[in-house]
Amino acid sequence: MRLGHALSRVSYQLHNDYRRIKTLTHRLERLVEQSPLPMLMIMRHGQISFFNKRFEQIFLSLPQSDSNYELTDFIAGKDESTQRLLQTLSNLRVTRTLTVYGLENEQTYQLHVTPWFGEHGQVHGFTVLLNNVNEFASQIGQLQQQNQRLQRQIDEFNTIKSTMGHDLRLPLEVMIDTLEPIDPETLTAAQNDILISLIKSSQSMLTTLNKVLDIEEIAVRKTRLSIEPVDIYRLGQQVSQSFIERIRQQGLELLYFFAPDSPRCIDTDHQRLQQILYDLLDNAVKFTTSGYISLTIETVSNAELLATKNRSLVNLNKDPTLIKNNQINKDNPSHASHDWIRFSIKDSGMGIDIAKQHQLLVQLNKSSKQNTHRNVNYIQKNTTGQGLGLNNVNSFARLLGGFIEIKSTMTEGSSLNLYLPCRRPNYQPIYHHSQHLTHIHLIAVIKQPLRAKHLRDFCAYLSMPATIYTSIDKLDLQQLNEKLAQDEQRLAPILLLDYEYYETLSIASANQAIGNDDRQQALNTLLDNPSLPKILLSMKPERRIPSILLDKYEGFLSKPLDATLLLSELLRLTLPARQKLVQAIEIKEENKQLANEADKAANENVLPLILVVEDSPTNQKITCKILSKLGYRSVVAEDGQQALDMLQQQRQDISLILMDCRMPVMDGLQATQAIRAQGDKIAIVALTANNTKEDRDACIEVGMDEFLAKPINKKELESVLQSFIKS
Structure with missing residues (x-):
């Protein structure tokens, strides 16, 4: 009867589970199989383990059930970095959204790939969702073409504006230079009013024209520098901290290192330096898909600087004043080789090939010699398109008396180094010796x-x-x-x-x-x-x-x-471990010193040896020093058991025992009982902080010969030792 009820309950539960599984399966089929978007699952090794009907309709014209497909069999990345990421999905740890296109239909898709993990944190596979954005991509392409046409028109307009502007600016300057030297005292009142009006009008026109040509920003930018002591250690920390969340989201590592021998402060412009570092780090983050990004601050000598001449954005052979004018540490012999500060931003991104590096060097060297708005726009257009955005960085670096160096290897990453003069360095220590x-x-x-x-x-x-x-x-x-x-x-x-x-x-x-x-x-x-x-x-x-x-x-x-x-x-x-080490080292050195002194004295006359049984390191040192001053040798045992072992080994040498009463393992009373039980009559003097009649009686009862209270009185100890030890 009971068995029948139990079977009924089991059957009912199984039926409910079956209905629930069927319901969930039906929902899953409606959600996945009838989804309007292609969906698939990929194993961690890259093979596709599942795809829905929509994916099959779009990408598999003749499906083969026994084929082992991979994602790159159907789609490809829009650029090199995306394609490289698709080929190395096993390294992906965060959700990414990529732009890809179908190999057969050449449609543009937005690919959403999400890793899924096991209970121990390892990647088991990936879920992939494809969204057709071909129409949107076509619109973007058309807008980009329109933007390029507009940019060409803007460039043509800027060329015309620059030419006409400079043609107008020259006669205006000549007019002002001609009018200003005229002496007003040689003119009538009416003529003087006309002269003032002409000068004001021409100066107003020149100011307006300068603003149109952006000449004010280029020519006056140097006068706007605010040169003051800047804490470059703190600045580097602040800039790197501002990128932490962004770098974490991309699954990258951030390294920041300030060389210990570098000056903490130098004279430079805080705002410009901060902007340079921010732009360089931003560029590194933008073009690094995996690995690390680092900011390193260190010193460089003029001799080391010459090795960068083929990779810098200034020609050090044609501009030797950079080095000649930077002899700023000749009065500081302790840091004579610290001529420059190098801010090195390294990444493990895609890198820059040799041809592009050379193109950048040529363009940026050319732009540093020209100040027209047309050339600035040209460089900005040609460099930011490659993602480097070195236009402002190089300009600001030159204003601060420095320059930019490029090091890069394809597929291995890049290093963009900012060199600044080490002006008026302050070597305030950051890491303190201890x-x-x-x-x-x-x-x-x-x-x-x-x-x-x-x-x-x-x-x-x-x-x-x-x-x-x-x-x-x-x-x-x-x-x-x-x-x-x-x-x-x-x-x-x-x-x-x-x-x-x-x-x-x-x-x-x-x-x-x-x-x-x-x-x-x-x-x-x-x-x-x-x-x-x-x-x-x-x-x-x-x-x-x-x-x-x-x-x-x-x-x-x-x-x-x-x-x-x-x-x-x-x-x-490490504090607990270091405290034990220090105590052990001090005791060892003390014992070694006392042993050396005892050996030296033994060459002249063999002194009596006292066994000090004491668990406190401080009391051990005090007692041994007093004994040494009184002309006795000493050895130390930390508890009663150690005292028994040492007495057995050195019985012929030990003349007397100074025994502490309260110790771990075996106290003084127990140790004395053990010694007397062996029939040994050696003199034992009790040392205790409890100077009561009960304590004295307890010590005498177990066989001790004398009783001394702590702290030890030197004269009392000397008297007791002389009474028990015969010279």
Whole structure:
């Protein structure tokens, strides 16, 4: 009966589940199969695993069920960067919207691709939605053609305006130069009024004409510079911080490094420098689809500067005054080689080929010698079209006494460097040396080689021991463990792990890539070490890191890495370990010093040896110093058990025991009982802070010979020692 009821309930539940599955399947079919937009799913390796009927109608004229299709079999990117992204979808971690076209129908589509992840954060595949925007793209193309026609008309008008304007400006200037020297005293009142009217009218016409020609902005721009001390360290931080959210959204990494030996302040124009850095970073972000973007500030000498002459936007051979006029550190011998400040913006984008680099150099060198509105527009049109927008950057750099350098390799990225004169540098320290840092051993696993290099330079400047890897395997881990064992009594180790390295390794392991198991095991061994403090470094916000992983770390830092925050975390997390090391080192050095003094005295006369049983390092040092001044040697035991072991090993040398009563492991009373139980009659003097009759009686009862109260009185100790030890 009960079994029948149970089976009925199970049957009812199964029927409900079946109806729900059928309903959901029907909804899914209506949503996907009857969707007016092509939809498909792609596995992480790039093969299409599913597509709806709309996709089949548009892209598959003769479908073959046994064919393994890829997305690039049907569509292609509108430009090189989009095509490269389509071919390497496995690296995509964020939703992207791209413009593509069909290979067969040549229609333009807007492609929305979204990765979907497993429970451990690895990419399992992608969902793709295609939206036909061919009509919209055609309208844009027509508008662009119209815009080009209008631009040509504007350029022709500017040419005419420039020619006519300068033809009018020259006689106006001659007229003003002729009228102004006339002496009003030689004229009648009426003539003088006419002269004043002529001068005012011609000056007004010249001002209006200058505004039309933009001559005021070009000619007067230099007088508008505000040269003052600028904190370039803080400025670099502010500019890089303004790009963080945008860079995070694109799945990129941001690096900021200020060379420790660079001046913090130089004389320049804050607003112009800020604009140059912003434009260069904006250009790097715009043309970098994956990888990193970095801003590095460092010093350069004139000798190093000459190596850039073939890649700079000024000809250093034809303009040697840049170097000749920049001998600003001749009175500062400690930083004599700091002639220039280099602001280097690097990226891992598509790069610029040699032909385009040469074209840019020629055009921008030409534009720097010409100030007409027509030429400025020409350069702007031809450079911003390639995405560089170097027109204003190069102009502002020249105004500040510097120049721009281009380094680029196709598919490997670009480096645009701004060089400014190091005028009136202020070497206010940013990273302060600390003796505590020399007791820290930083172990870092950093994915980006450039960040690893910056971190090595930073640690070397602060004299902080560091072992930095861009990848770690079992062999590296074995060598690291050997080094840690050697430095165990000297350095406090701490781990800094790049989350992006951990994430990449986890994804590779999930894909069962060959050779990754070795690195994953090495990393897991480091993370599972309970005695090693750990800091996680990530471009992602802390809330987006899995809590299971965060629980393994004691600290968290965001990219770009702030050096001052890093130092603060290193000092905080290694404080307990460093305190133990310092105490151990001090005791070891003290014992070594006392042992050396005892050995030296033993060459002349063998002094009595006193065993000091005391758990407090401070009391140990005080007692040993008093004994040394009284002419006795001493050895230290931290508890009663150590005292028994040392007494057994050095019984022939030890003449007396100074025994603390309260200690861990084994206290003084228990140790004395054990010594007397062995039949040993050695003199034992109690040392305790509790100077009561009960304490005295307890000490005498277990077999101690004498009782001294803390703090130790030197004369009382000397008297007790002389009474028990025969000379």
